[in-house]
Amino acid sequence: MNTQASFASALLDPDQPCPAGLYCGNGADPASRFAVYRNNVQSSLINALADAYPVVAQLVGDEFFRAMAALYVRRFPPTSAVLSDYGHDFADFIGGFPPATSLPYLADVARLERLRVSAYHAADACPVQPQQIAAAMAEPASLGQLRLELHPSLGLLESAHPVVALWAAHQGDGDWQAIDLQQGQNALVLRHDLEVEVFAIDAGVACFIHSLRHSQPLQVAVANALAADPAFEPSQALALLIGRGAITRLSPHSEV
Template sequence: MPSIPPSNGAAEFGSALLDPEAGTPDGLIGPDGLHAPKRFNVYRNNVIVSLCEALGETFPAIKSLLGDDYFNALARAFVARHPPQSPVLMWYGAEFAGFVDAFPPLESYPYLADVARLEWHWLQAYHAADKTPMDPGVLGGIAPEEVGAVRFEAHPATALVISRWPVLDLVRVNRFEPEANLEISLQEPQSVLMTRPELDVDLYLLRPGGDIFLKALSSGETLGEAAARAQAEFAEFSLSDCLSDCLSSGAFTGVEIDR
């Protein structure tokens, strides 16, 4: 690797490193003491390729949907705008969904951003802290008149993706089940609950109103408040079914009663 000039060259080096159009920073020299544009270009290309590969590992469904060539071009555009903030590459890409959403050439594919959001949350859930999910039987020990005042503590791996697109189906066939013969209707909105009670991340398609219900519970609302909110927006909301889904999935680790 070429040596970095000692003055303000580090900032210039970092800026030029992710911009293929930038020239070689002034003062950058190779082992022979001469200006080293070829060495710098090789190093820059290796860095950009590594970041693009990291994005491909994090967003394989997006890569499958776009194809390798388009994804790599998109990844390079992202890298130029969003340099990594951490040396840990598995955390690179937090802004990718927003970037995809605002990328003009992809405006005819508005579902891609939500696919990216689901994949990013999957990564966060996979690496979230371990914690034992609550025993669903805990609610049975609470007096009936107090159940509505219960507040839940979300598991560190619990995440919710609310989409007006069939985001779970798109991720299934482009990442987890590529051989699945699944008909996908882009007119079908899907909201997804993500948990990791043990080693693997689990994805659940939520029932009508389940997304509003879970979002309210995760925001600290009581069981009664969350149920009323969901019922007001979805007449077909079933408290017993949605609560059972949340508890059996391991989305919560404990409860407290708001007295």
């Protein structure tokens, strides 16, 4: 292992000794100085995870969270200089972390929070004006083949747990005691007017949006949604997307 790799490895593992060959120009002990630097680096990464996953931290408590995050930091060092990217797979780590098995919803809450981080940093895009959408909807001959391009910040999460309710309860918008932990939820995450919003949506709406994101034409997206939920109302789903500025391009079949 070369000096740089040895330094990086020891930096994230407190059980490793100070790398050989370090010295301080002022005569200070290199091991002591390295220990301080290592602690600062680890603390900054743990703090970055706490900032990205505040509800997860609240659910397990600060001491548990920081201990769990410290193990993650040791196992998964940063691969990008962009600190907001760090911890993109933290939810998978939580899902395989034995001490967290008593909270089966914890990993999906982390996935929801990661979608919020991704939405906040996603590229911007101008929404299609409602008048343009109304004009396209007034053309029945081509309506079924119309494709809707959605905002880059949009994210979906299908969960067997009430992730939106759990998240909202920690924003002061819900009653923790009233949450049915056996009730699954589908989440829609979207940045609108510089604010990242979270919605609980029905299975049909989730299927509809999923189809649109995969470039399916409108008639296929509606058919898929109705198969998932016979009570699906296309007009309500479209109203949600239009109202939040989530439709950024209309593409007739001939342009695809």
